[in-house]
Amino acid sequence: MNVEDILIPAKAIRSEKWQLGNLISGELQPNGIVLIFCSDYRGINSGSAEIMDYRTVRKELYKLSKLDFEVPVCDLGDLISGKSHQDTHYILQELLLMCHRNNAIPIVVGGSNDLAFSLFSALNLHQKNLTYTQISNVISLINDGGEITEQNFLSKIISGRNFTLKNYHHLGYQKHLNELDSVKLMKEVDFEVIRLAEMMNSTENTEPYFRRADLVTLNCDAVESLGDGFSVNPQVNGLNRREICAYMKETGLSQNLKSAGIFNFNADSDTFFNHQLLAQMIWHLIEGINIQRSHPKERQFEKFWVMIDDAEIAFQRDIFTGLWYFGDDDKAENLIPCSRREYDAAKRGELHRRFSKT
Template sequence: MNFNFLSPVSDNVLAHNELLSTQSLGRKLRVHSKQKGIPELQGVDIALLGVIENRNDVNYIGEAFTLDEIRKSLYALFPGSWNTTVADLGDINAGESVEDTYFALRETIEILIKKHIIPVLLGGSQDLTYANYRAYDALMPMVNLVNVDCKFDLGDSAKPIKNNSYVGKIILDEPYNLFNYSNIGYQTYFNSQEEIDLMERLYFESYRLGEVNKDITIVEPVLRDANIVTLDLKSVKGAEVSLKQKFSPNGLDGKEICAISRYAGISNKVSSFGIYEYKPSHDDEVTSMLIAQIIWYFIEGVNCRVKDDNFADEKSYQKFYTLVESHELVFYKSNKTGRWWVEIPFLAEVNNKLKRHTLLPCTHQDYLDACNDKVPNRWFKAFQKNSV
């Protein structure tokens, strides 16, 4: 197995770990160290992976960073009542070129996912999501990407890739594997009207910060349908993070970002999760602790996963039929978890790769709306996309 790209967790972090309670998370992790090498991966469910790469940040001025403070904060937390085994595989250091880092990241993610291990990526710039997405080329035909961010990051795809334009590259670069892109927490004044219009034209989903603040549960179905979840720390409001990390007075608060992370963990489909745009500073404790708690909630979510989407067994769900604007909508409700799905009709003449997307996660509210003759927005966008 080729994990040559990985460098071990620093001795500084390991020395700190030795001083922690034997009940702490750090003492229960399988850690990649200089002394013992890469840990045994048999039985591991989640692997923590640092990526020391930020050269494609539009504001890059040559600054280096480490993830030691995040690790210290995470190791010091206590695990929940989990059956989940977690490993810390250390870091992928910056390669000769950014493309080398992308290659190393892509290879490593592909190996881990094939072993049914969920990589949790800690990174510099968010363009690393592009390499994460490309790892799926050999794994599945179509991918759903969810970006928790104040910006869409569509950018100008004609220019070289940057952390504010990687989504444009994902959409336009072959092979075309992107089925759906969703943004959670965007703030209108950070996005040009052209980008907002383009999101609509492509039938992608976007949830404004105000909508998410009002009712965090609306994002659960979006995350339930995601394969990759990528989180930009600039989406967090400035008051919640340390000096260098501050970006905007408005944003998601700590509780909301952790709830989103837990929803991502609970999703049976999410197979990689990334936290990006980390900027260490001298008063770093708050940011590193927030990231540690985001990771903690993701692990907690993975531990609470329930297989409730087996619709072959009629005893496991209830089925509801509604008629909306001449469309018959068929809803499914899991008897196990109470989660809802809606069926997307397929057009026989459309020959595409999307046959697996027959059921779309939705909310109970979507069903109530359909009963009141209102077409659920998620259903409408998915239906339009399948009709293109």
């Protein structure tokens, strides 16, 4: 595949030495971050594949501070949509595989939410037993057997014979927008489903669902809208501006992050602040990745024992990060990420159901 045939290079944007734009290049570098902007929205009702203008987003992103970032960033440009929506999925997957072969983290920006299927599919070819965290206000499990859309892509991931989904976390759903049966089904198969109310004001309680995620995607419908709409399906309720930036940082802080996507953004918005917000969300994601890369690979833990009935239950705290885990294992990868709040609840005799499955 010739990359030049499927991408429109980003136009040069002048940046000061201290700005992020000074760190961004047009060449993919191993172990770096890769930005891919997409304009194919045919996965939503009445969606099109017309080329979107991301210049304002780029200008706002490039002028932000690069702080002490060391992870190289590549802006590959705008993906040229295929003749059909399925063609776009295929092209995107090939591009993502190229990133994975270089151990680079692709961040796909724009396009309809079903493009998350391509991120999962490409990553599944690269490694198995994936942990996928999605922030979305809706849980759609339609299984119509048709072409990939934002209504059926999640069902295709969960039921795909060739897919190895170890954990799935669905964050930010809103009760009044969802079928009760869909929520019940997700819980019955032991997937974590977290309401919007549990994510508001602080990331502390839901941070554990990001900590080991291989893939994180955001449906912008889960963000409250400004002006003419932050998303293509604007919502009056959702995560606010500060909250979504904080969760983008948590995404970057994942110990296992291999790929990320931000979908259903309203690229046609005439509201400047919507473009500025998206730019700052991307910046916080990049910041999180840089912080995680600076953490020591060898981890030390403090162990805490809790008595529940007649059983001794172990929790452990990472000495460097202060983050909490459930389990008695000496291998960090076998511990279950948790919050301080869950440890405190265990001391009161309340053990979260996901710990009882171990």
